[in-house]
Amino acid sequence: MIAHSFTLLLAATSALAGPLQRRADGLNTRAKNNGKLYFGTAVDSSGQSDSNYMNILSNSDDFGQITPANAMKWDTVERSRNSFNFGPGDAVANIAARNGQFLRCHALVWHSQLPSWVGSSGFNNATLIQVMKNHITQTVTHWKGKCGHWDVVNEALNEDGSYRSSPFYNVIGEAFLPIAFAAAAAADPDVKLYYNDYNIETPGAKASGAQRIVRLIKSYGVKIDGVGQQAHLIVGQSPSVATWTSNINAFTSLGVDVAITELDIRTKTPASSSAVAQQAIDYANSVKGCLSNTRCVGITIWDFTDKYSWIPSVFPGEGSALPWDSNLQKKQQVYNGILSGWGSGTPTATPTATPTATPTETPTSSPTSSSTTTPTATPTSSPGETVPKWQQCGGTGYEGPTQCVSGTTCTMLNQWYYQCL
Numbered sequence: 314m315i316a317h318s319f320t321l322l323l324a325a326t327s328a329l330a331g332p333l334q335r336r337a338d339g340l341n342t343r344a345k346n347n348g349k350l351y352f353g354t355a356v357d358s359s360g361q362s363d364s365n366y367m368n369i370l371s372n373s374d375d376f377g378q379i380t381p382a383n384a385m386k387w388d389t390v391e392r393s394r395n396s397f398n399f400g401p402g403d404a405v406a407n408i409a410a411r412n413g414q415f416l417r418c419h420a421l422v423w424h425s426q427l428p429s430w431v432g433s434s435g436f437n438n439a440t441l442i443q444v445m446k447n448h449i450t451q452t453v454t455h456w457k458g459k460c461g462h463w464d465v466v467n468e469a470l471n472e473d474g475s476y477r478s479s480p481f482y483n484v485i486g487e488a489f490l491p492i493a494f495a496a497a498a499a500a501d502p503d504v505k506l507y508y509n510d511y512n513i514e515t516p517g518a519k520a521s522g523a524q525r526i527v528r529l530i531k532s533y534g535v536k537i538d539g540v541g542q543q544a545h546l547i548v549g550q551s552p553s554v555a556t557w558t559s560n561i562n563a564f565t566s567l568g569v570d571v572a573i574t575e576l577d578i579r580t581k582t583p584a585s586s587s588a589v590a591q592q593a594i595d596y597a598n599s600v601k602g603c604l605s606n607t608r609c610v611g612i613t614i615w616d617f618t619d620k621y622s623w624i625p626s627v628f629p630g631e632g633s634a635l636p637w638d639s640n641l642q643k644k645q646q647v648y649n650g651i652l653s654g655w656g657s658g659t660p661t662a663t664p665t666a667t668p669t670a671t672p673t674e675t676p677t678s679s680p681t682s683s684s685t686t687t688p689t690a691t692p693t694s695s696p697g698e699t700v701p702k703w704q705q706c707g708g709t710g711y712e713g714p715t716q717c718v719s720g721t722t723c724t725m726l727n728q729w730y731y732q733c734l
């Protein structure tokens with residue numbers, strides 16, 4: 314019966330659509346069809362002069378979001394005190410604007426890629442707070458209205474969940490976290506503010522530490538919108554869907570969103586065929602984990618090609634972590650793993666093509682259990698709550714219509730979000 318309806322649907326749409334037109338599909342299209350804000354990738358400066366790289370990056374069917382891998386870090390933006398260099402970050406912001414891609418901005422306060430003057434100038438509590446706030450204020454203000462998310466603090470934790478030694482923690486104490494978030498919120502009240510870390514994709518001491526940070530920031534009355542789970546994973550040791558799901562739920566139950574911010578899944582090189590098969594499964598599981606919770610807003614891979622991946626330089630003998638190889642050729646098996654994680658999703662409104670192949674009796678990819686998650690019934694947006702632009706307030710997305718509660722009006726907040734006010 315289902316197969317029969319599917320055949321009828323294909324016949325009806327092709328009759329209405331007329332001449333052959335391309336059906337939009339890709340990693341980002343699937344993500345959006347499933348109610349997510351984006352599927353995206355990091356972009357590094359080396360790729361920006363590579364036209365083949367830029368062509369793939371600019372295909373918004375695959376990439377609806379980009380993150381600068383290095384261009385907005387402290388050692389690029391403020392290498393000397395109070396001397397700001399926004400050029401490299403502007404280049405990435407311009408790519409995003411040109412391609413209509415959501416821009417995640419990364420990272421304001423981090424112990425690494427931090428110019429030495431910050432840690433070695435003998436700043437005391439008051440002066441380091443001033444230095445940190447100045448960096449955040451100048452940087453967030455510069456890209457105000459362009460960044461959809463900011464990673465405000467990156468990697469403040471040790472593996473046991475205690476605070477990592479850093480100039481910020483050592484001098485200011487844990488208050489550096491709420492102070493940083495407050496400065497970012499003051500500079501751009503509309504951008505979503507994230508805490509970002511690795512090895513918090515599974516429950517444990519470090520994930521609990523990140524949850525403690527969420528509670529800490531909120532206890533100061535300061536806003537934190539989300540937690541970024543970096544997800545630098547290893548083939549065959551990646552979280553199961555159930556682990557992803559329960560861990561993401563533990564974060565969202567604190568009233569924050571989750572984003573998978575730096576996904577790559579490395580293996581020993583050269584990758585064996587069994588490793589590639591497992592990698593496709595690991596990617597699919599990561600997608601299904603995000604899919605399981607409506608507050609997991611999107612997934613970013615940490616660059617899309619092995620050509621510019623950071624992995625081999627940091628983990629000698631390992632790599633092959635991404636869905637495009639070092640010749641910029643798509644690894645179809647890995648790419649399909651990500652697509653299968655999203656399931657078929659709901660087709661976009663893009664006019665359909667006359668199918669090139671005779672429709673089969675049964676859909677070729679059966680929806681996974683997570684892709685068939687029952688859409689929630691008519692969610693309503695409470696006053697002040699933001700909803701992604703394509704869902705709008707009163708618009709429809711995969712999760713159904715989103716409407717403002719009575720007495721509030723749907724207002725466009727910025728290029729990415731609407732709000733009921």
Ligand SMILES: O[C@@H]1[C@@H](O)[C@H](O[C@@H]2CO[C@@H](O[C@@H]3CO[C@@H](O)[C@H](O)[C@H]3O)[C@H](O)[C@H]2O)OC[C@H]1O
Nearest residue numbers: 357382383419420467468511543545575615623
């Ligand atoms: O020589 C440096 C080079 O080492 C530097 O490499 C970058 C290091 O950071 C990488 O991103 C981080 C990876 O994981 C998480 O820990 C962080 O949140 C990310 O920021 C980035 O991909 C590498 O390119 O790049 C600049 C060179 O001058």
